[in-house]
Amino acid sequence: MLTKEETVLVLIDIQGKLAQIVDESEIVIDSISKVVQGAQALQLPILWLEQYPKGLGPTVEEIAQHLTDIKPIEKITFSAYDTPEFVDQLEATGRKKVLLAGIETHICVYQTAAHLLTNGYEVEVLADCVTSRTAGNREVGVQKMLQLGAKLTSVEMALFEMQQIAKGDTFKTISGLVK
Template identity: 45%
Template sequence: MISSQDTVLLIIDVQGKLAQIVYESAAVEQNISKLVRAAKILGVPVLYTEQYPKGLGHTVAPLETLLAEEEPFEKIAFSCCADEGFMEALRKLKRNEVLVTGMETHVCVYQTANELIDYGYNVHLITDAVSSRMKENRDLGIHCIEKAGAFLKSTEMVIFELLRVAEGDAFKAIAKIIKE
């Protein structure tokens, strides 16, 4: 089981027009938003990337607002791990559990998850917080990431795993997020 002390949330390339045309885009964005808000309550660091923002645009406005305190890692390689600044930031956190979300599942998410696993990180793919333009590519990406060694989880599953108990201020705040 993961804990808020050993986990980081990674959001990969939820940007521009692509974010609007992926399979189940509204649900994916809503789940990522829930994860970000829960992470902030529970003290889980958030890292996020943007693939070639000059061409693909920046992170979608609702998420960009939630992530205003963070700086995105701009990248041109599909895998986040190819960006030395990203890897340096991840290593500095000294957390081995990585919650992976974003777009597109069969490209950037897939390549990042595989490299993180190769580097010894435990990858938790949040299946209702990833997508691709085509459902088939999303499903294939999820399958291949699982075969590589990732744990498949849902947004609610991860939030409650991080929370652990149904009491206190954190629980009350997160219960409101879950009900949305």
């Protein structure tokens, strides 16, 4: 099970025009915005990646507006794990459970998941927070991650799993986000 003490949220490349043209773009961006706010309420560390921002542009405003207290990690590799700054920040959290969100499912999200799994991390892919330019590529990416040992979850399922109790301010915040 996911616990707020052991989990880190990783956001991959939700940027520029690509984020606007992927399959179910609005739904995925809204879901990622919710999971970011929920992760903050649960006090999870968030690692935020951008693929070559000079070329692809910045993270979409709907998500970036909630990340004002952290800096994105710039990468040019498909797998975040091939970027030393990401590995250093991930190791510094001391956490071994990774919630993955981002685009594109079959490229950067998949390759990051594969490397995380190979390096001893537990990976849960937020099904409502990953997408690709086509639904078919999204599905192939999800299936390959599952074959490698990743698990599938959703924003609501993950947040309530880590919250564990149906009372208090954090519960109210999460309930408000997922309604």
